[in-house]
Structures are given as C-alpha cells and as structure tokens.
Amino acid sequence: MEQMINNQLSLHSDVATAAAVIQAQNLSLTFQTNDGPVHALKDVSLDIGKGEFVSFIGPSGCGKTTFLRCMADLEHPTGGSITVNGVSAAEARKARAYGYVFQAAGLYPWRTIGGNIRLPLEIMGYSKADQAERVARVLELVDLAGFEKKYPWQLSGGMQQRASIARALAFDADILLMDEPFGALDEIVRDHLNEQLLALWARTGKTIGFVTHSIPEAVYLSTKIVVMSPRPGRISDVIDSPLPRERPLEIRDTPEFIEIAHRVRDGLRAGHSYDD
Numbered sequence: 248m249e250q251m252i253n254n255q256l257s258l259h260s261d262v263a264t265a266a267a268v269i270q271a272q273n274l275s276l277t278f279q280t281n282d283g284p285v286h287a288l289k290d291v292s293l294d295i296g297k298g299e300f301v302s303f304i305g306p307s308g309c310g311k312t313t314f315l316r317c318m319a320d321l322e323h324p325t326g327g328s329i330t331v332n333g334v335s336a337a338e339a340r341k342a343r344a345y346g347y348v349f350q351a352a353g354l355y356p357w358r359t360i361g362g363n364i365r366l367p368l369e370i371m372g373y374s375k376a377d378q379a380e381r382v383a384r385v386l387e388l389v390d391l392a393g394f395e396k397k398y399p400w401q402l403s404g405g406m407q408q409r410a411s412i413a414r415a416l417a418f419d420a421d422i423l424l425m426d427e428p429f430g431a432l433d434e435i436v437r438d439h440l441n442e443q444l445l446a447l448w449a450r451t452g453k454t455i456g457f458v459t460h461s462i463p464e465a466v467y468l469s470t471k472i473v474v475m476s477p478r479p480g481r482i483s484d485v486i487d488s489p490l491p492r493e494r495p496l497e498i499r500d501t502p503e504f505i506e507i508a509h510r511v512r513d514g515l516r517a518g519h520s521y522d523d
C-alpha cells in the first residue's frame with residue numbers, strides 16, 4: 248500500500264515536472280556594484296505550469312524584473328538553475344520560446360503599427376506573405392484591426408501598449424513575459440486592457456508571466472500570485488487562486504476576491520521595510 252502511494256506521489260510529481268514550462272531552482276543573482284553586492288534574487292524556486300497566468304508582485308527592488316529577465320535570458324543568474332520548456336533560458340531564447348512586453352510600449356515612431364509588429368519578423372527572415380498574415384492576425388487578437396497603417400503617436404497609450412503586446416505575439420511563442428505593461432495607464436483603461444488580456448489568454452492558452460505593483464490587477468488576472476520581498480529578493484508567498492478562469496470585472500467585489508487580496512497585502516506587509 249505504502250509503495251502504491253509512493254508510486255502515485257512520484258507519478259504525480261513527474262506529471263507536474265513534465266507540465267512545468269518554467270522551472271527555477273534556488274535561483275540567485277547578485278549584481279556587483281560600486282556600493283558592494285546587491286542580492287537581486289536569492290534562492291528563488293518556482294514552477295510555472297503550461298497555460299498558467301502568474302503574477303509577480305512586491306515592493307520596488309524585490310527582483311521582479313530581474314526574475315523575468317532571467318527567464319528571458321536577458322540576465323544571467325549567479326546561482327541555481329532555470330529552465331524554460333525543459334531547456335536552458337539561452338536555448339529557449341534561440342528557439343523563440345517567448346515574447347517579451349516591456350514597461351513602455353517601445354514602438355518606433357517612424358514606423359507604422361504594422362511596421363513595428365513586422366520588424367522582428369523581418370529580422371527573423373519570415374516571408375512577406377507570412378509577415379502580412381501574422382500582422383493581421385495579431386492585430387485582430389489585440390482588437391486593433393484597421394490600425395495597421397497608423398503611427399504610434401496617432402494611438403492612445405493603451406492602444407500603443409496593445410500594439411506592443413501584438414508585436415510580442417507575432418511569432419507564436421507559447422510564453423508571454425510582461426513587465427508591468429499597464430503601469431503607466433489610468434485605471435479605467437487598465438481595467439479594459441486587463442479584461443482584454445484575460446480574453447486573449449483564454450483564446451490562445453499561452454503561459455503568462457506578469458509583473459505588477461497592483462494588488463487588484465494581480466488577483467484579477469492570475470491563476471497564481473507570487474509575492475516577493477526585497478534585500479535579498481526572494482519569494483515570500485505563492486497563492487494559487489481559487490477564482491474561476493472566466494472573470495467579469497465585478498468578481499473584484501466578491502468575498503473570495505477580497506480574501507485573496509488580503510492575503511497578498513499581508514504578504515507584502517510582512518516583507519516590507521519602512522526605512523526606505
């Protein structure tokens with residue numbers, strides 16, 4: 248009997264491992280600066296399963312961006328390991344495993360929206376016909392069909408951010424890494440983009456890593472909320488959300504939502520130091 252349970256447990260953990268798209272184990276990153284070492288990440292372990300929506304929340308400097316950049320092979324850990332789709336972050340980057348959305352939309356003002364989305368496809372050598380088909384498809388996905396020929400400055404901030412999401416989606420990566428993409432937008436626009444992002448996630452089944460400072464945004468969007476704390480940057484709580492995947496904005500008024508938000512707030516308080 249005991250053997251059976253052990254077998255089942257190991258089977259279960261094998262299944263969990265097989266389904267993990269991103270696996271970090273004891274990940275550490277220390278920056279050497281003129282003021283001495285900065286421990287941006289210390290002993291961070293986390294599994295992200297296929298199709299999960301994972302938010303990272305925590306005070307400034309707790310290592311959220313650094314963690315996302317390690318996943319994207321834009322930073323190199325000084326300890327521990329990280330795999331993306333079962334291979335190193337560097338190999339995953341070469342295989343174009345993910346799209347990355349930065350804090351600012353970062354669109355080139357001299358290129359049209361279509362031209363901006365097309366740029367990485369041009370660099371990667373996609374055929375003209377393939378480029379055109381992909382640009383049309385991702386513009387549709389982010390609700391910007393018809394805006395292909397506009398320039399970034401002709402669009403609102405929210406539309407620009409959607410265009411930058413479209414650009415990250417253009418080469419069909421299964422993973423989308425988003426670093427505070429809506430931080431600079433007003434709350435109503437942000438609500439709208441949150442709804443659209445959830446719809447896009449439901450339609451595409453992508454695995455999403457999302458950095459935010461907003462508790463309601465983290466709770467509204469995520470299947471898993473990772474609370475981080477600084478000095479050194481580490482994970483202080485991981486909350487698996489019991490909320491259903493289909494979420495109207497009104498879900499934010501339910502007791503279940505408020506309870507999760509409280510737990511996130513408690514986690515943030517526990518890891519916060521008020522001397523800075």
Ligand SMILES: Nc1ncnc2c1ncn2[C@@H]1O[C@H](COP(=O)(O)OP(=O)(O)OP(=O)(O)O)[C@@H](O)[C@H]1O
Pocket residue numbers: 278279280285286287305306307308309310311312313314480
């Ligand atoms: N290239 C770098 N060189 C030196 N220190 C760095 C570098 N990048 C980040 N850091 C430091 O590492 C720590 C974590 O930074 P990180 O940007 O990951 O935090 P964050 O949680 O994303 O912060 P924020 O919410 O302000 O964006 C901070 O103390 C930061 O100053």
